[in-house]
Amino acid sequence: MNRLKDATSPYLLQHADNPVDWFPWGEEAFAEARRRDVPILLSVGYAACHWCHVMxxxxxxxxxxxxxxxxxxxxxxxDREERPDVDAVYMEATQALTGQGGWPMTVFMTPEGHPFYCGTYFPRTRFQGLLNAISGAWEGQREKLVEQGQQIVAALGGEQAGPQGPGPTETALVQAVQVLGRSFDEKYGGFGTAPKFPPSMVLEFLLRQGDPAGMAARTLEAMARGGIYDQLGGGFARYSVDERWIVPHFEKMLYDNAQLARVYAHWWRKGGAPLARRIALETCDWMLRELGTAEGGLASALDADSEGVEGKFYVWTPEQLAEVLGEEDAARAARAFKVTLEGTFEHGSSTLQLEGDLPEDLRDRLLEARASRVRPARDDKVVAAWNGLAMAALAECGALLDRPDLVEAAERIADLIEELHVVEGRLLRTSRDGVAGSNAGVLEDYADVAEGLLALHAVTGRPEYVKRAGVLLDAVLAHFGDGQGGFYDTADDAEALFRRPKDPTDNVTPSGQSGAAGALLTYAALTGSQEHRDAALAALGAVAPLAAKHARFVGWGLAVASAALHGPLEIAIVGSPDDPAARALHRTALMTTSPGAVVTIGHGDEIPLLAGREPVNGEPAAYVCRDFACRMPVTTPAELGAELMATS
Known part of the structure; x- marks a missing residue:
């Protein structure tokens, strides 16, 4: 075995018995390259990546x-999921040199870490030729390669200012909806053409801001009925290779499902769609069943492949349906799930799509039969940021959809992160099997964990979650600021790369900057901290310039801006969470669709929004506020509902 044998990353461990003498990222590798006077070959991927397995x-x-x-x-x-900072800077070089990116990422660089040749997947024969060519050039044209690396670093390594301006106005948000409309797929939902990724953050913005064209609902229904959703076991695949959501890239990621569970719950809250409720709950159940770890966290992903074949675990032929269900029920299942003789995937097999209502009896029998298949492998490392997203989703789905077990699962995640990932107020990014990794948390870890903790406070009223979030957000202000209102993605005391990464645009998760803005805004609404509110509004300065042309890539920033422009609304329920009257008020507060509304329940001074607020005639009361200025308290859910309608 090579030097990866002691890694905590499942992806690195997949390569521990390669005949390649792999080094993990670190000074030892760079020192060895200098000692031998040879280039470094950097290979970046992740455990659920299909083409990483192929290479x-x-x-x-x-x-x-x-x-x-x-x-x-x-x-x-x-492992790009352990070291998103390393991935980010070398992916930028790869995209600059080749015009595209992806994984596995293959980078040749000098012993100083300067990239001079980049690519992604290479077939073996071409890769061997490339190894020979790069080695020959290093021997015969080294000065040219070194100079090229220096030029790339100079071009990419300057100050990453990015667009920055005033925070978005209401007009800018309305225009962003119009920009989104221009790329909306009227026929199949979603935005742009294939491949299509679940646009969770954009959908959240549309649900908050108002969506007269119904883009969010149409997209959410199309995805829920498509092959991108596992119609038997729940959970969404990473993306659809076609514009119709039929054939997914079958890997299933925690970060996608956490965000989608939350946005489906918010869709249900908006209009009560039964499909929205079912998908939100099934997705939460899938996360806990398939990704839950013994320590209370959630694992990162399920692989796309099983038995070396992508999608084999999930697809069906008519013959396979008949073997499980018999001819008559198989014909019914084929109609319901769009399984055809020609197939929608490879070798005459079909992904399952949903036509009409879900035939639960057939679903249950097929799911039981599928359990005997060889399952995809699981990447069981716990990533702080993604568990923060899941914490928020489980807390809100549990509270909104009457599943207290989901709230309890969110609390277990919070406890795991506090016990294992937080060290002297700073975050570690990953853990595995109850052992913390050594990699420092990046901005998205701090932002998303704080977001999850604040969502947990909203549904439980427990003050310690606000305090924990405050510790993390204070670290954001102390260590990640760029001095111009934005944030770097790595801390000021993190390992120095040839560039300090900084990207205000969303990718598959909210950008660290927009995630931080959202958590800072909520924290300020609970505590009255002007420092945190000012930081949130300054961080939103990157949103409007980007949204004017690229609204699809700042969805979470737009969602946070919508909340900021509406206050956000602050709802303080004065009373014990154990009191039925207080709980009724609390549920009414949680059901509001006012963008980014902030909710607390309890009494006393531990949460500043509750301080000085009193019951009315000894009865629990609700105060609806903005910037700590409150309307007269009310004591019934009907009165609170009217107040929320009047102020939203």
Whole structure:
């Protein structure tokens, strides 16, 4: 086994028995490259990545290829989910040099870490040729390669100012909805063409801001009925390779499902759609069943492949349906789930899509039969940021949809992060099997964990969640600020790379900057902290310039801006969460659709929004406020509902 044998990352452990003499990222690898005077070959991927597996089987498990790599390079393997900072800076170089990116990412660089040749997946024969060519150039044209690396670093390593202006106005948000409308797929839902990724953050913005064209509801229904959703077991795949949501890239990621569960719950809250409720709950149940860890956290992902074949676990043929259900019920299932003789996937198999109502009896029988198949592998590391997103989703779905067990699951995540990931007020990004990793948290970890803690406070009223969020947000202000109102993605005391990453645009998760803005805004509404509110509004300065042309890529920033422009509304329920009258008021508050509304329940001074608010004639009372200025208290759900309608 190579140097990866002691790694905590499941992705690195997948490569621990390669004949390649892999190094983990670190000074040892760079020192070895300097000692041997050879280039570094950096390979970046993640455990659920299909093409990462393909390149591993073709090249990294091939002894001849490994001998070339070992003889002529120092080889470094990185899990992009453990080290998003390393991934970000070298992906920027890859995209700058090739015009595209993806994983596995393959980077050749000097012993100083300067990239001079980049790519993604290479078939074995081409990869071997590339190894020979790069090695020959290093021997014969080294000055040219070193100069090229220096030029790339100079071009990318400057100050990353990014667009910054005043926070978005209401007019800017209305225009953003119009920009989204121009790329909306009227026929199939979603935005743009294939491949289509679940646009969770954009949908959240549309639900908050107002969506006269119904883009959110149409997209949410199309995804829920499509092959991108696991119609038997629940949970969404990472993206659809086609514009119709039929054929997914089958890997299933925690971060997608956490965000989607939350947005489906918010869709249900908006209009009561039964489909929205079912998908939200099934997605939460899938996360806990398939990704739950013994320590109370949630694992990162399920692989796309099983038995070396992408999607094999999930797809069906008519013959397979008949084997399980018999001819008559198989015909009914084929109609319900759109399984055809020609197939919608490979080799005559079909993904399952939903036509009409869900036939639960058939679903249950097929799910039981599918359990005997070889399951996809699981990446069981716990990522702080993604568990923060899941914490928020489980807390809100549990409270809104009457599933207290989901709230309890969110609290277990909070406890795990506090016990294992928080060290002297700072976050570690990952853990596995109850052992914390060594990698420092990045901005999205702090932001998303704080978001989850504040969502947990809203549904439980427990003051400690606000205090924990405050510790993390104070670390954001102390260590991540750029001095211009924005934030870097890494702390000021993090490992220095050739560029300090900073990206205000959303990717598959909210950008660290917009995530921080949202958590800061909520924290300020609970505590009255002007410092935190000012920081949130300053961070939103990047949103309007980007949204004018690229609204799809700042969805969470737009959602936070919508909340900021509406206050956000602050709702203080004075009373014990154990009091039925207080609970009734609390539920009414949680059901408000006012953008980003902030809710607290309890009594006393621990939460400043509750301080000085009193019951009315000894009865629990609700105060509806903005900037701590409150309307007259009310004592019944009907009165509170009227107040919320009047102020939203």
């Amino acid at each position: 591993a089987h073709e090249s990294f498990e091939d002894r001849q290829t490994a001998e070339l790599m070992n003889e002529r390079f120092v080889n470094v393997k990185v």
